[in-house]
Amino acid sequence: MQLKDLIRQTAAQFRKAGITSPVLDVQILAGFVLNKDKSWLIANSDYRLNSAQLKLINDLAKKRLSRVPIAYILKTKEFYGLDFFTNDSVLIPRNETETLVEWSIKLTPKNAKVLDIGTGSGAIAIAIKKNRADLAITATDISVKAINLARKNADNILGKDKIQFTTSDLFNKINSKFDLIIANLPYVPNNMKNKISPEAKTEPKVALFGGESNGLDIYSRFFAETPKYLSKGGYLLIECDNFQKTEIADLAKENKLKLIRKDYLHLAFKH
Numbered sequence: 001m002q003l004k005d006l007i008r009q010t011a012a013q014f015r016k017a018g019i020t021s022p023v024l025d026v027q028i029l030a031g032f033v034l035n036k037d038k039s040w041l042i043a044n045s046d047y048r049l050n051s052a053q054l055k056l057i058n059d060l061a062k063k064r065l066s067r068v069p070i071a072y073i074l075k076t077k078e079f080y081g082l083d084f085f086t087n088d089s090v091l092i093p094r095n096e097t098e099t100l101v102e103w104s105i106k107l108t109p110k111n112a113k114v115l116d117i118g119t120g121s122g123a124i125a126i127a128i129k130k131n132r133a134d135l136a137i138t139a140t141d142i143s144v145k146a147i148n149l150a151r152k153n154a155d156n157i158l159g160k161d162k163i164q165f166t167t168s169d170l171f172n173k174i175n176s177k178f179d180l181i182i183a184n185l186p187y188v189p190n191n192m193k194n195k196i197s198p199e200a201k202t203e204p205k206v207a208l209f210g211g212e213s214n215g216l217d218i219y220s221r222f223f224a225e226t227p228k229y230l231s232k233g234g235y236l237l238i239e240c241d242n243f244q245k246t247e248i249a250d251l252a253k254e255n256k257l258k259l260i261r262k263d264y265l266h267l268a269f270k271h
């Protein structure tokens, strides 16, 4: 079978299954098996696939048809220009979260102490450290499996022991103050469980759902404890849903944190 026929047929199946980027997804899977980029696939659309290549691509396509995200199929996701290992024990790092990395790199003074709470794959902490080697970074997560994967990503991208990883429920295992705290904690309301995409349903519930009604149970607990662990003059950066920003700003105000910056999904506070 020629590459162009495989792409056309598989993309049609993906489209029928409700996958939102059918052509791109099959190109990514074919490119992975053939070890070629998208421009090669386009320039060589007459390429004849051998039976082994065809089988490998079809096996991956079958997984995608059952709505497994590409990042879980290929076990990797690019974030802030770096390649992270991913598996279904961590949230797939989202490109919009890169804003937290950008703000951290710009706001944080030299040699500051940084805490990334709910690190998942380690994406935020590792991307910051890659760009600011001077910072002393601690990263925590309630999930042991997430911490293990984050450590593997850090070893791979930064080298051994560049970030301190700890399994902890919020600040439970933390006993010092930080100049910057970053949190992308779960904020999807529990009653949205049936409304999220089939792909998001394959991600860990502990990474997504933030509680009943407004989804802010974990953030409420987090804000109540933050002032104890944030240095005076230190920064707090968080991600939440746009509809939650007013409630989050109130939680911050109650805990003596001043809003200094915001965009659609992110808020920055100063202590």
Ligand SMILES: C[S@@+](CC[C@H](N)C(=O)[O-])C[C@H]1O[C@@H](n2cnc3c(N)ncnc32)[C@H](O)[C@@H]1O
Pocket: 090, 091, 092, 093, 094, 097, 117, 118, 119, 120, 121, 122, 123, 124, 140, 141, 142, 143, 146, 168, 169, 170, 184, 185, 186, 187, 206, 207, 208, 218
């Ligand atoms: C939305 S994911 C974010 C992952 C990663 N920081 C990112 O941006 O890609 C939330 C993370 O918070 C972790 N988490 C959930 N509840 C927690 C808690 N009580 N204490 C610490 N981490 C928690 C989850 O295991 C998950 O890895």
